[in-house]
Amino acid sequence: MTLPHTGRALADAAPVPYWLDRPERPDPLPPLTGPQHADLLVIGGGYSGLWAALLAKQADPDRDVLLVDVGTCGWAASGRNGGFCAASLTHGLANGVDRFPDEVGELDRLGRENLDAIATTVAEFGIDCDFERTGELAVAVAPYQLDGLAADAELARRYGHRVRLLDRDEVRAEVNSPTYLGGMFDADRVAMVDPARLAWGLRRACLDLGVRVHEHTRVTGLRADSAALRAATAGGPDDAPGSVRARRVVLATNAFPPLLRRLRAYLVPVYDHVLMTEPLTPAQRDAIGWRNRQGLADTGNQFHYYRITADGRILFGGYDAVYHYGNRVAPELEQRHATFTTLARHFFTTFPQLADVRFSHSWGGVIDTCTRFCPFFGTAYGGRLAYAAGYTGLGVGATRFGARVLLDLLDGGNTPLTRLDLVRRKPLPFPPEPVRAIGINLTRWSLARADAREGRRDLWLRTLDRLGLGFDS
Ligand SMILES: Cc1cc2nc3c(=O)[nH]c(=O)nc-3n(C[C@H](O)[C@H](O)[C@H](O)COP(=O)(O)OP(=O)(O)OC[C@H]3O[C@@H](n4cnc5c(N)ncnc54)[C@H](O)[C@@H]3O)c2cc1C
Known part of the structure; x- marks a missing residue:
């Protein structure tokens, strides 16, 4: 069913990510030219690469770190996500218990520590990204989901999480939707963040510490020579060739076609789509009673996630997860009318009080999905390159942890992080097409x-x- 106002509400939505469509977006840095050297080359300027560069410099200010991105830092998933910055490293506790039963307690503790460390970095570098520890409210919108929430709450309490189950009236007192039947509130393991500003702030912090950053620079190939790796690059409007010879390389290219062939078996790029409303008026905000700025997610298999921005818009995303044959990734796949119509319909079903609200932006982005739904790690070229991928839609927080692992792997160390099963074991590969x-x-x-x-x-x-x-x- 298409609600009569769905088409009207979408009619003027700009086909770009809201977060990236703002004047504070920094000017691009010049592409790399000529032959360069570095101690550490970071390929990819999303959160993974930015955290790796930042942590490397913090650990050793004399280390010469160079980061390149084919676009601008944060243009991809890192600048266009929902901004749910979760402590979980395993895409939820239940997934962690299933896959890493012997170390899930440790992973849970490391995840919490990781979220606290993100808060510390944001404060230390003055990153203006609306980082707010407002928590997440999971809502049941079908009777069977209430049992799932009760089971999730019991599991969470076993690991010491302070979660609260809410009945129908309590959950509607938090946010008033006629679809809500109950909820579970996790107060302190999820923060809300402005995703693009976090990426831009990390980029600024990297530059301040002396990381050399080149944007609009694609790494086209890697090869080893005696003591180092050589990355061939093409940059700028003319695709001018360049190269970087580096002792160590971090590969942080997420769902994009990987420079290492072996990664293709483990990753599928899946498109996730998002709508953003115009800022709500005080009367519209009152009508839904959403005062506490917590993130929300419903608990179906195909779920929606939604949150309020600093300027009072609602971001509403998720539900469809779209795979294109042959691991295809392309700019034209970011816009999908059928998915936007579905999302708009679900938005108005969730909040019929907002029937006159319009959407200002609609966009999509690609998620690095693997078969275990949480990150995996590895090295190549005799330990001179390390990679992390497979965050499967929960990488805003976990990529910082992943960056720590990458640096430990590149140091060749036998550390508490590199000894984790999560780090040593790979997910099952996907079969080839078709x-x-x-x-x-x-x-x-x-x-x-x-x-x-x-x-x-x-x-x-x-x-x-x-x-x-x-x-x-
Ligand atoms: C719509 C959407 C909503 C999401 N919502 C959430 C959420 O609410 N919470 C959450 O935790 N996670 C969410 N995620 C996932 C999260 O955004 C990602 O896990 C995270 O941003 C991954 O960071 P990354 O640095 O690994 O990847 P990216 O940000 O994708 O960065 C990879 C970078 O590598 C660069 N690159 C690729 N190939 C090359 C090359 N050959 N040479 C040079 N550069 C290259 C790209 O240009 C890109 O900038 C969402 C993702 C999407 C798409």
């Missing part, structure tokens, strides 16, 4: 069907569950 696309699309279809059938998982999902490949948000 089985890959068939499997992913069948999974999507089955998840939608489970949501429509009170959570009942079909034979395909139960088989994936048995193989340790199932996902239950």
Whole structure:
């Protein structure tokens, strides 16, 4: 069903990420030219690469660190996400318990420490990114989801999380939607952040510490010589060639076509889409009673996440997760009318009080999905290159932890982080095409069907569950 006002509400939405469409966006830095040398080359200027560069410089100010990005720092997932900065390193506690039962307590502790360290860095460098520890409210919108919330709360309490279950009236007193049947509030393990400003602030901090940053510079290939790695680059409007010879390399290219062939088996780029409303008027805000600025997410298999921005807009994203055959990533895939219409319809079902609200922006971005839904790590070229990927839509916080792991791996150290199962073990690979696309699309279809059938998982999902490949948000 298309609500009559859905088309009107979307009519003027700018097809760009709201977060990146603001005057404070920094001017691009010049592309790399000629041959260069560095102790550490970081490829990719999203959170992963920026944290790696920053932490490397903090650990050793004399280390010569050079970072390149094919676009500008933060233009990709890092500057266009929902801004839920979570402590979890394992895409939720339940996924962590399933996959790393022996060390999930330690991962939980490290995740909490990581979130605190992000807060400290934001304060220390004066990063103006509206970092607010307002927590996350998970809501049940179908009766069967109430049992799931109760189970999640019990598990969370076992690990010492201070969560609170809310009944129908309590949850609607927090945020008033006629769809809400109950909720679980996690007060202190999720912060809300302005994602692009976090990326831009990390870039500024890197520059202040002396990291050399070149934007609009693509690494086109890597090869080893006797003592170092050589990265070939193409930069600027003319694709001018350049090169960097570096002792160590961090590969932080997320869901983009990887420079290491072996990574292709482990990653699929999945498009996630988002709508942003115009700023709500005080009367509209009163109508939904959303006063506490916490992040929200519903708890279906196909779920929505939403939050309020500093200037009082609602960001509403998620639900569809779209895979394009052959791991395709392309700018034209960021706009998807059918998904925006679905999201708008769900928005108005969630908040019928906001029937006259319009959307100012609509966009999509690519998520680095792996079969275990949380990051994996590795090295190549005899330990001179380290990579991290597979954050599967929960990388705003976890990428800082991932960057610490990368630096430990490059130091060749046997450290508490490199000894983790999470770091040593790889996820199962995806099959090659066409089985890959068939499997992913069948999974999507089955998840939608489970949501429509009170959570009942079909034979395909139960088989994936048995193989340790199932996902239950
Ligand atoms: C719509 C959307 C919503 C999301 N919401 C959330 C959320 O609320 N909470 C959460 O925790 N996570 C969320 N995520 C996921 C989160 O944004 C990512 O996990 C995180 O930003 C990954 O950071 P990254 O640095 O690894 O990747 P990216 O930010 O994608 O950075 C990778 C960089 O590598 C560069 N690059 C690629 N190839 C090359 C090359 N050959 N040469 C040079 N540079 C190259 C790219 O230009 C890019 O800038 C969301 C993602 C999307 C798309």
